[in-house]
Amino acid sequence: MFKYSTPAGIDDLHERPTRSDFLDDWHGSVKRDFLANIGDLPPTHQLFFTETVSPATSAEIPITWNAFPLSISRVVPNNPIQRWDAADRLGERNRSVDGTSVLKKFRFQDEYCEWFAYRQTPGGPISRIVFTAEAPEYWIMLAKHDFQAVFVLYKSLVSPEVQEHELKLTKAIRFGNSVLNVGDYDPYNVWNTEKGVMHLTHPANTLGAEINLAAVATIPIADIDNNRVTEVRRLACSSVFGDPNRSSDPSIGHGVNMTALPTTLGAAAQSITLANPVALYIDDIANGAITDENGDPLAGWFTIVRGVRGRGLMAVLEPPPGAAIGLGQIRIGNRSLTHGGQVAERIQMVLYGKTANLGHPVPPLFPRLQHCCRPNNSAQVNILNLDHEELENGCSSGNVDAFPELRPDPPGPAAEVALVAEQLVFRSSFARTRSGL
Amino acid sequence: MEPLLDGADIQGNILPGFNRQERYLVGFTCNDGARLKNALALVLPHVTTMLQALDHRDERKAAFVAAEPPPLRKDLWLNIALGPRAVRAIGADAVFDLDDEEFSFAGGMTPGITGDASAPTLPNGDPNPASRRHWKVGSPSRPLDLLLIFANDGAIEERAAPLLEAIASALGVAPTYDEVGRLIPGEIEHFGFRDGISQPGVRGRVMHQGTERFVTTRYGVPSAHGVDFGKPGQPLVWPGQFLTGQPVSEGDQPSLPAELTNGSFGVFRRLSQNVRAFYEDTEALAGELSAATGIGLAPDRLRTLMVGRFPTGAALMRHDQQPAQDDSITAINYFAFADALPEITLTDGSTVSAAKADPDVLRGRRCPVWAHIRKVNPRDLGTNRGGPIDTIGFQILRRGIPFGPPYDHLNPKNPDNDNKQRGLLFLSYQRHIKTTFSILNHDWMNNRDAPQGGGFDLLVGQNVPNNGDGRHANKSATFFGPPPDTSTVGVDFESQRQWVVPTGGAFVFAPSLAFVKKFAAELPS
Numbered sequence: 001m002f003k004y005s006t007p008a009g010i011d012d013l014h015e016r017p018t019r020s021d022f023l024d025d026w027h028g029s030v031k032r033d034f035l036a037n038i039g040d041l042p043p044t045h046q047l048f049f050t051e052t053v054s055p056a057t058s059a060e061i062p063i064t065w066n067a068f069p070l071s072i073s074r075v076v077p078n079n080p081i082q083r084w085d086a087a088d089r090l091g092e093r094n095r096s097v098d099g100t101s102v103l104k105k106f107r108f109q110d111e112y113c114e115w116f117a118y119r120q121t122p123g124g125p126i127s128r129i130v131f132t133a134e135a136p137e138y139w140i141m142l143a144k145h146d147f148q149a150v151f152v153l154y155k156s157l158v159s160p161e162v163q164e165h166e167l168k169l170t171k172a173i174r175f176g177n178s179v180l181n182v183g184d185y186d187p188y189n190v191w192n193t194e195k196g197v198m199h200l201t202h203p204a205n206t207l208g209a210e211i212n213l214a215a216v217a218t219i220p221i222a223d224i225d226n227n228r229v230t231e232v233r234r235l236a237c238s239s240v241f242g243d244p245n246r247s248s249d250p251s252i253g254h255g256v257n258m259t260a261l262p263t264t265l266g267a268a269a270q271s272i273t274l275a276n277p278v279a280l281y282i283d284d285i286a287n288g289a290i291t292d293e294n295g296d297p298l299a300g301w302f303t304i305v306r307g308v309r310g311r312g313l314m315a316v317l318e319p320p321p322g323a324a325i326g327l328g329q330i331r332i333g334n335r336s337l338t339h340g341g342q343v344a345e346r347i348q349m350v351l352y353g354k355t356a357n358l359g360h361p362v363p364p365l366f367p368r369l370q371h372c373c374r375p376n377n378s379a380q381v382n383i384l385n386l387d388h389e390e391l392e393n394g395c396s397s398g399n400v401d402a403f404p405e406l407r408p409d410p411p412g413p414a415a416e417v418a419l420v421a422e423q424l425v426f427r428s429s430f431a432r433t434r435s436g437l
Numbered sequence: 438m439e440p441l442l443d444g445a446d447i448q449g450n451i452l453p454g455f456n457r458q459e460r461y462l463v464g465f466t467c468n469d470g471a472r473l474k475n476a477l478a479l480v481l482p483h484v485t486t487m488l489q490a491l492d493h494r495d496e497r498k499a500a501f502v503a504a505e506p507p508p509l510r511k512d513l514w515l516n517i518a519l520g521p522r523a524v525r526a527i528g529a530d531a532v533f534d535l536d537d538e539e540f541s542f543a544g545g546m547t548p549g550i551t552g553d554a555s556a557p558t559l560p561n562g563d564p565n566p567a568s569r570r571h572w573k574v575g576s577p578s579r580p581l582d583l584l585l586i587f588a589n590d591g592a593i594e595e596r597a598a599p600l601l602e603a604i605a606s607a608l609g610v611a612p613t614y615d616e617v618g619r620l621i622p623g624e625i626e627h628f629g630f631r632d633g634i635s636q637p638g639v640r641g642r643v644m645h646q647g648t649e650r651f652v653t654t655r656y657g658v659p660s661a662h663g664v665d666f667g668k669p670g671q672p673l674v675w676p677g678q679f680l681t682g683q684p685v686s687e688g689d690q691p692s693l694p695a696e697l698t699n700g701s702f703g704v705f706r707r708l709s710q711n712v713r714a715f716y717e718d719t720e721a722l723a724g725e726l727s728a729a730t731g732i733g734l735a736p737d738r739l740r741t742l743m744v745g746r747f748p749t750g751a752a753l754m755r756h757d758q759q760p761a762q763d764d765s766i767t768a769i770n771y772f773a774f775a776d777a778l779p780e781i782t783l784t785d786g787s788t789v790s791a792a793k794a795d796p797d798v799l800r801g802r803r804c805p806v807w808a809h810i811r812k813v814n815p816r817d818l819g820t821n822r823g824g825p826i827d828t829i830g831f832q833i834l835r836r837g838i839p840f841g842p843p844y845d846h847l848n849p850k851n852p853d854n855d856n857k858q859r860g861l862l863f864l865s866y867q868r869h870i871k872t873t874f875s876i877l878n879h880d881w882m883n884n885r886d887a888p889q890g891g892g893f894d895l896l897v898g899q900n901v902p903n904n905g906d907g908r909h910a911n912k913s914a915t916f917f918g919p920p921p922d923t924s925t926v927g928v929d930f931e932s933q934r935q936w937v938v939p940t941g942g943a944f945v946f947a948p949s950l951a952f953v954k955k956f957a958a959e960l961p962s
Contacts, residue, residue, distance in 0.1 A: 058925030059915070061799055062890030064821040080538040230775050231662050232819030247823065254819035255799055255889075263776055264796035268923070287883060287901050288548045288555070295547025296555045299905030333871065334544025348821060348887060355925055378687035381663065382826040403663075 002051045004030040007138060007207075007279030008307035013149055022145040029141065030278055033208055037215035045363045047218040047260045049271045049356065056354035060275045063255035064283060067113035067131070067347035070247040074385050084341030088117070090193060093203060095173035102171050104188035106201040111248045112280040113349050114205065115340040116197035125328045128318040129340045130157075131347065133282045134199040134306070135207035136187040140175065143167075143185030150185060157305070157314065158196040166190055176208060204243065207279065210252075210351065214274050216241040217253035218260045222365035223405040229368075230263055233381075237372035237388065238406045244372055245385040248280075248349065256353060261362065269362045275352035282312030283350035285343070290317070291331045298330060302343075310350065317343055367409070374402035440684055442487070442652060442676060444643040446949045447699045449490030450516040450586055450836055451679065451866045452639060452652060456490075456497060456507075457514060460838045461587040461597050462705075462862055464614035465605070466579045470526035475607040476583060477517075477527070477957035483600060484950060485514035485588070491645050501766075513596045514588035517953070518703045518945035521545065523582040527956045531697055532946050535681050541870035542702055542944045546575060548907075550875060552883040552899050553939050556907030565908065566709065567938045574614035574707055574941035581614070581943040584705060586864070593617060614941070616707070618838035618862045623749075626839055627710045627859050628740070628896075628936075631750035635770050635814060637832040638667030641676045641683070652676070656767055657784030662817075662825060669781065669789050670770030672829045678873070679834055679866050696956070699949035704833075704874045706863040707941030708897075712844040713854060715936040719743070722930055729928045732918050743896045745808030753804040755792045757919075765789075773817040774798055799889060800917045800927065807892030807914040813877045820888030822876060828888075831876045833865040860937070870944055891915050895932045899939075909935040 004027040006012075013019035034050035041048060049056075069087055076083040092103040107114045118128040143150040147167075154162040169186040172179055180186070192198045200206070221229045221238045229235045232254040233244055242249025260272045282304065288297040301323075306314035319326055332342040372386040373395035381402055389395065391408045401407040442452075449455060467473060496508045521543050524532045536542045541550055546569065548555045554567040564571045575581045585604070587597045594617060605611055626632040638653035653673060658666035665673045677685035682698030684691060716736070723736040737748075746752050747759045754772035755764065763769075765787075771778060772792040780791045795803040798818065804811055814832065817825050841859025845851035867873040881888050882898035892914025893900055900912045915927035948956075 059927055062886045063799075064886045064890055066821055070823065078538075231817065232824040234662070247821070250824070251819050251821065254824075258775055258819075259797070259799045262796045262798070263794045265777075267796040270925070283886060285903065286552070286879060287903055288552050288879075290903075291547060291549035295544065295549050297548050297901070297903065297905075297907065299903055302903065331544075331549060333539030333549055333875075334541060334547060335539050348884070350886060350890070380686045380826060382823060382830065383686075 002055065002276075003027045004052075005277035007134065007277050008281065008311040008313050009277055010306055010313060012142060012153060013146055016146060016149060018146040018149070022142065025145065026138070026141060029137070030207075030211075033211045034273075037212050041215060041219070042366070045219050045366065047269055047271050047360055047363065048215040049273050049358060051273060051276060054271070054356055054358055056273055056275065056356050058355040060352040060354055061255070061259060062283075062350050062352055063252050064348050064350045065111060065247040065251045066345065067111050067282070067349050068341055068344040069108065069110050071110065071243070071245040071385050072108065074245070074383055077383065080342075081339075084339035087341045087344070088339065095175070095188075097172045097174050097179050102173050104173060105193040106188065106203060107193070108202065109344070110202045110204055110243070110246055111349060112200065112205050112210075113282060113344060113347060114197060114200050114202065115344055117340040118196070125326060126337065126340075127327065128316060129327070129343060130197050131282060131315045131317075131340075131344065132197050132199050132313065133280050133349065134313045135205070135210075135279065136175070136199055136201070137207045139199050140180065140185055140187055147185060154191055154198060158191045158198055162191050176206070209242065210280055211274065211278065213241040213249055213252055214256050214272070214353070217256035218272060219366045220257065220261050220363065221368055223368070224407060224409065225405065226365065227405075228263065228365055229406065230258070234403050234406060237386065237403060238368040238370065240369045244388055252351060259353060259355060268357065269360055270355040271358040271360055272353055272355050275354045277311075279311075279313070279351070281307065281310065281350050282315050283348040284309050284312070285315075286346045286348070289332060289343075289346040292325065293329060293331060295331065295334065301330065315347075368406055371406050371408055372402040373399040376400045438687075439640045439642055439651070440676060441649070442641045442643045442680075442683070443699065444488040444491065444645060445486050446951055447487040447680065448516045448701075448947055448949070449485040449487050449514065450588070450864075451701045451834065451947060452487045453490055453494050454834065454836050455485075455514060455516070455586070455588040456493065457588040458509065458590040458620050459588065459593040460618040460862065461585075461589070461593045462614070462616050462618065463585040463587070463597075463601060463612045464574050464581045465583040465585075465608050465610060466613045467582050467608045467610050468522040468526045469609070470528060471958070472608045473523050473527050473583065474956060474958035475960065476604050477953050478960045479600070479603050479607055480515065480517055480585070481950075481953050481957050483513070483515045484953060485516060486950060487643065488645055489514070491643070509590040511590070513593070513600075515600070516586045516588075516947065518584040518586070518705075518947040520580055520582045520584070520943055520945055522580055524946055526582075529696075529952070529956055531694070532700070535697065535700070536702075537869040537871035539871045539875075541875065542946060545580075546942050546944050548901070550870075550879065551939070552879045552901055554899070554901050554908050559908070566940050567909065567935070568907075572707070572939075572941040574616075575705070575943035576941075579613045581705070581945065583608070584703075584943070584945055616840050616862065618840045621839050621843050625748065626861055627712050627841070627844055628715055630740075630744050630746060630748050632861075633835060633837065634746070634750045635810065636671070636834060637678075637829065638671045638673040639676050639679065639834075640673050655784075657782075659781060664826065664829065668767050668770065669783075670772060672832075674829055674832065677868060678830065678832070679868055681868060696949065696952040696954075698951070700952060701866040701947045702868065702870050703945040703947045704863070704865045704867070704870060705941075705943050705945060706939055707840075707860065708863050709858055709860040709938045709940045711934065711936050711938070712859065713849070714934045715740075718932060718934055718936070722932065726916055726928060726930060729930075730916065730918055732922070742805050742808060745804050745810035752810070753808070754795070757803075774804065774811060774815060775817050796920050797917065797923070799891075800915075800925070801889075801891060802917050802919050802922065805892065805914070805916070806889050807895055809882075809894050809896040812881050812888070812894040812898070815888045818889060821886075822880065822888065831873050833867045833873050833877065835863070835865050837861050837863040837865075860940070866947060885913060891927075897937045899935065909938075
């Protein structure tokens with residue numbers, strides 16, 4: 001019987017009594033997320049499936065993207081130090097459950113890869129950089145089943161100085177559609193934000209977002225002339241499967257959309273799912289990216305410590321045992337290492353899809369679900385971050401539609417209104433899914 | 438408003454490119470500033486400009502329209518480029534401020550930038566020709582400081598000799614590298630495929646022979662997704678993608694001193710091609726794939742799949758089989774991968790036929806994911822680096838030419854087949870090496886799963902894993918049958934030998950004429 005595995009098949013509860021219940025719970029949670037997202041899709045657009053219902057029959061399809069936040073690169077394209085500094089800053093988000101302010105920190109690293117540069121002294125040389133692609137949901141559930149295991153992993157992977165109480169919430173917070181109570185595991189604890197990294201913290205960097213993205217991306221979208229939207233950023237703008245300003249979401253959504261629904265007339269639709277184990281992964285660092293001062297590649301400095309190459313959950317850059325030089329003496333390209341972002345720009349992320357022919361017909365084009373606005377200037381659209389707007393909202397003052405063919409329709413005849421009504425129902429249903437991200 | 442470019446200030450091999458029969462590349466190792474300035478003074482009157490090269494392009498076009506062979510000329514052309522040591526030696530340090538953020542130019546062509554092999558020896562102990570320590574040109578012990586690029590249509594070495602002798606005398610050293618490149622009939626490279634077909638168009642105007650004209654001719658191609666075109670399939674990009682001090686978008690008004698404007702960073706790669714291994718290995722691989730898939734895959738078909746075009750240049754996205762008649766210059770690049778393209782009518786009334794989409798584009802059935810032309814220019818596809826407009830921003834001006842004698846396929850035992858070196862003198866111009874060449878080369882060709890997942894660029898890409906070995910490893914790819922095959926479980930296969938090996942190269946700066954004038958010594962008349 002099909003069962004969803006933990007990300008990368010990691011076995012954090014090996015030989016612990018809590019293992020079996022945890023694995024069952026994890027499977028159930030992923031399955032529920034799939035089924036909820038499938039249920040939110042219109043009946044005419046059921047190309048997303050779960051292997052708990054039907055087996056996938058294809059080989060895995062990798063979809064890749066760069067680990068460094070594209071939205072930051074667009075804002076600071078020509079000053080690398082500013083760009084890397086911007087990516088290293090922490091933001092705060094109010095996760096209150098009762099109206100009182102509960103600010104929790106998160107990183108702005110929004111490509112499903114986050115990192116932390118450990119230094120021996122504040123402002124001193126970097127001694128180790130840790131990269132993670134692990135969704136917070138896994139750690140929340142792991143802690144629910146076996147907090148002690150989580151504590152041991154923090155001491156092992158983050159710092160021996162971690163204290164148990166530092167990992168627990170002192171105030172209740174909202175996470176997704178659920179509430180984490182006082183005493184529960186705190187996914188935004190100090191060792192996962194200000195003093196280290198264990199798993200993802202950006203509000204959009206969740207496993208739920210990945211599943212939702214893949215589900216919604218199976219819907220083909222029509223532009224104002226009823227032509228199918230196939231260009232990657234236009235598709236991201238006209239749909240609701242994520243942030244059109246990122247590298248990851250548009251790439252994943254476009255890959256899913258084009259695989260499920262070929263543009264060739266007469267070609268059959270393919271049902272698509274996310275391959276088990278479902279997760280977002282560190283694929284690898286580019287060959288030869290880490291070099292010595294002569295430009296010769298260094299081996300053994302960048303290692304996947306959780307997962308494996310191609311399915312990495314955590315990677316560490318540090319001098320291997322016996323190294324004669326430290327991180328301050330290595331180079332990325334021809335430039336000395338000073339920031340984690342330099343390395344992130346050489347890291348490739350990946351997720352895997354699989355398909356099956358489940359006999360679903362090619363679904364009709366769906367009306368646009370959102371649109372994008374841009375400043376009314378002559379800059380090329382690819383170097384701009386766009387405002388992703390609801391259809392009923394126009395563009396704000398000084399902004400115009402980034403892609404005029406995706407602008408909202410004027411009020412139309414009854415049939416069109418009915419279609420839009422369907423669209424609104426659909427949108428609100430997945431908005432619920434996404435609301436807690 | 439597109440900028441008015443100074444055609445007398447821009448070197449002609451940058452724009453519009455030298456389309457002569459021969460190239461003669463000569464490299465010097467010399468970081469004596471005074472001597473280099475003397476050499477620049479000697480070079481200055483001979484540097485071929487964009488305007489001169491445009492004359493020739495017009496002649497070629499006229500001959501083409503008249504169905505005549507390309508005109509041959511006797512005037513010797515010359516362009517130059519400088520390495521970082523030379524730039525520093527002549528006191529032009531401001532060039533380093535134009536370098537990209539990874540200091541590609543200043544730091545040189547290291548494996549960290551290119552993904553090249555670094556091990557100095559092969560497993561059998563022989564010197565590794567791919568290691569830059571053993572490069573024919575650009576090795577750390579003999580850096581390329583001054584690169585001369587001569588062009589002619591016959592007897593190029595003889596015609597270049599007097600000037601070369603004077604330059605060598607001024608520098609006080611003999612060349613550390615010289616090599617002739619010649620077009621092979623059909624403008625093919627050594628593996629037998631037509632090369633240099635797809636180039637980006639450059640926005641901008643130029644005064645030429647008293648008339649203002651576009652740098653890139655517009656054929657009346659409809660814009661698509663916000664992209665304008667010269668010829669069909671030839672996107673127009675702003676000149677700042679290639680030239681210093683030029684705009685990168687509408688309204689952009691960069692300002693640089695005159696001597697720093699209109700320069701370009703060059704990538705020179707001496708790429709040795711092992712033709713025998715390419716043919717032997719593709720024959721064996723075709724047999725393996727045929728057995729594994731049950732599809733009769735001929736070796737020449739597999740080679741076509743690896744390129745993405747038939748040997749004549751006809752694209753797989755336009756033709757299932759080699760067309761009886763070659764595509765015209767307006768049709769040969771008119772294709773995308775995800776989307777079908779409709780028939781269009783150009784300004785002159787001619788039509789360009791429609792092109793099909795790939796019915797399973799992430800797997801690549803009509804044109805494989807690992808086809809060279811898709812790896813370096815995925816056109817309308819989403820990539821690990823963004824979308825089609827980003828991809829256009831990564832494109833470079835390629836100015837390569839083959840070196841060495843053509844492989845003798847009629848007589849495979851011809852000793853020259855194995856005794857003589859052959860390959861491509863790859864040369865490209867771009868404003869920033871990191872954000873163009875490095876993405877195409879290192880991030881895409883050398884990467885199994887980018888710009889889309891499914892295979893290395895088997896033709897040109899390199900796989901030198903992070904395992905400390907420093908040598909080329911096998912390159913893998915996944916084969917999916919062409920339409921009407923709909924199997925979703927591909928066949929994995931690997932190429933074991935490296936058919937294209939970098940055996941030299943350097944990052945250089947190709948300056949403007951104003952730069953050469955400023956830094957050239959004043960010589961007695």
